[in-house]
Amino acid sequence: MRPQFNRDQIADLDLFEKHLQNLFNILDRQVDSQGWTQSGDIQHFVELFTIDTATEFLFGESVNSLEGKTEPNSLATKEEMKIFVDSFVAAEKVTAESLLYNELYWVIHDRKFKDQCAAVHKFVDTYVQRRLKSPNSERKGKFVVLDALVDDTKDPLELRYELLNVLLAGSDTIKASITFLLGSLAQNPAVFEQLRARILEDFGTFDQPINITVSGLKACAYLQWCINETLRMYAAVPTNYREAVRDTTLPFGGGPDGQSPVFIPKGRMVNWSVRPLFLHVSLPRY
Amino acid sequence: MHTNPEVWGPDALHFVPERWEKLRPGFSYLPFNAGPRICIGQQFALAETAYFVVRLLQKFDAIDGSSVPKGRLPCEWKLVDRVAGGLKVRIHSSEKETS
Numbered sequence: 540m541r542p543q544f545n546r547d548q549i550a551d552l553d554l555f556e557k558h559l560q561n562l563f564n565i566l567d568r569q570v571d572s573q574g575w576t577q578s579g580d581i582q583h584f585v586e587l588f589t590i591d592t593a594t595e596f597l598f599g600e601s602v603n604s605l606e607g608k609t610e611p612n613s614l615a616t617k618e619e620m621k622i623f624v625d626s627f628v629a630a631e632k633v634t635a636e637s638l639l640y641n642e643l644y645w646v647i648h649d650r651k652f653k654d655q656c657a658a659v660h661k662f663v664d665t666y667v668q669r670r671l672k673s674p675n676s677e678r679k680g681k682f683v684v685l686d687a688l689v690d691d692t693k694d695p696l697e698l699r700y701e702l703l704n705v706l707l708a709g710s711d712t713i714k715a716s717i718t719f720l721l722g723s724l725a726q727n728p729a730v731f732e733q734l735r736a737r738i739l740e741d742f743g744t745f746d747q748p749i750n751i752t753v754s755g756l757k758a759c760a761y762l763q764w765c766i767n768e769t770l771r772m773y774a775a776v777p778t779n780y781r782e783a784v785r786d787t788t789l790p791f792g793g794g795p796d797g798q799s800p801v802f803i804p805k806g807r808m809v810n811w812s813v814r815p816l817f818l819h820v821s822l823p824r825y
Numbered sequence: 826m827h828t829n830p831e832v833w834g835p836d837a838l839h840f841v842p843e844r845w846e847k848l849r850p851g852f853s854y855l856p857f858n859a860g861p862r863i864c865i866g867q868q869f870a871l872a873e874t875a876y877f878v879v880r881l882l883q884k885f886d887a888i889d890g891s892s893v894p895k896g897r898l899p900c901e902w903k904l905v906d907r908v909a910g911g912l913k914v915r916i917h918s919s920e921k922e923t924s
Contacts, residue, residue: 550872559880566916574921578892580911585877592873635904705866711905713870717877718908722898723840725890725914730842735882745883745919753868756875764842766874770856771827772840773898775905779858814906817827 550753551596551681558591561605582718586710589717590624593710597702598666599683614665623662626655631707638778660699667698712775719773720765730765737761774817780810826853838897887917 562584569576587604595601600613602620615623633652637644670685671693688701724731741759743749757763783803793799803809828837832853833844857864864870892913901909 550869550876552872552876555873555876556880559877563880563884567918570918570921574918575889575915576918578889578913578915581914581916582908582911588877589873596869632903635902707904708864709866709869711903711907712866713873715905715907716870716874718912719898719906720874720878721881721888721914722890722893722908722912725888725893725912726895726898727840728888728890730840731882731888734842734878735886738879738882742879742883745880748880748883751876751879753872756872756879759875759879760846761842762875762878764845765878766871767845767854768840768842771833771854773900773906774827774856777900777902777906781862814900 552751552753554592554595554681558588558595558601558603558605561591561603562588565605581721582714585717585721586628586714587624589710589714590627593706593713596682596709597684597706598663599670599681599685600666614669615662619662622658626658627706630655630659631711659703663699663702664695667695667702670698671695715773715775716766716769719775720769723769723772724765734761734765774813777814778810778812780808783807783809826855829853881916884919885916886919889915889917 565584566576569579571577584605591601591603591605602615602624604620604624607617630652633647633655636647640646666685670689684705685698685702688698692698724734737759741755741762742751783805786805787803788800789803789809790800791798793801826832830837832850833848836844852859857867898912899909900906
């Protein structure tokens with residue numbers, strides 16, 4: 540899958556626009572006579588937006604959680620989609636805690652968590668089964684992750700877990716980055732003004748947008764600086780790990796002075812904490 | 826790394842987009858990791874974030890952050906970070922006059 544992801548056209552801007560319109564419809568209904576939206580948690584809406592785009596990109600069909608209705612011929616009902624989204628978000632929290640419990644993970648894997656996992660699996664499996672039965676993609680001419688995966692494997696379990704992996708990686712991280720950027724703009728009105736001026740200059744008005752392409756977005760320097768600055772201060776992934784595929788060594792970290800190599804046997808998990816590594820000055824940590 | 830004053834300057838803890846005009850931090854900036862296992866979705870994520878912000882700021886001309894805490898935004902840990910307690914803001918439609 541990796542070569543396909545390296546292409547610029549992997550990001551389908553029409554897909555983002557479609558789900559943004561659903562979000563704007565919700566915000567429009569909130570706007571009062573002075574032009575302000577209600578004071579509420581915008582992170583929640585960003586989360587629904589990234590789940591809506593990611594599910595369409597992955598399965599070829601969006602859960603449309605920002606919209607009241609499903610698409611024609613949808614495989615799942617609105618209720619099933621809602622259960623999936625709620626279960627996915629809730630089970631993610633327990634999954635994260637499981638990493639801390641390590642081999643004692645089963646202590647926190649209660650009935651509720653298992654039900655949530657079952658609901659998530661059932662939902663994803665529906666799309667996997669449809670794709671395995673039908674040779675045709677649901678989104679003709681568009682890149683769908685499930686189609687790309689099926690070219691490599693027909694194993695339904697492998698397809699399920701690959702899809703869930705990309706769903707997590709492709710929605711929550713982007714949700715976090717967008718929200719931390721909006722929070723930083725709210726804290727820095729001068730940056731907001733400057734960014735908005737550059738955006739109107741490069742991309743026109745909301746009703747008459749111009750040149751919003753992947754290369755156009757990359758060419759808007761101030762926009763890229765704001766995104767860079769957000770990822771510098773609030774990198775979304777706080778911890779990471781690798782499993783050794785063969786016996787190997789790490790160059791440092793062993794011995795009394797930490798300068799000797801460390802032996803890592805095949806199958807051993809090595810975890811590193813990204814957040815303290817990035818925030819290396821005296822800031823509050825975990 | 827990402828807040829090292831030797832790389833980023835004395836204001837490393839503050840949100841200052843202008844610093845990127847001259848800075849080329851190299852391996853001191855690794856939000857997507859590096860090497861053969863660099864984040865597979867980097868281009869997708871950057872495009873989605875940029876597109877979202879462009880369309881939002883075309884449509885809305887002000888943001889009220891009076892309910893947002895000062896200083897570093899609080900993080901809450903799941904499998905990835907999020908703003909702890911959500912982000913409470915109001916935004917102003919560009920179709921209405923600011924009053």
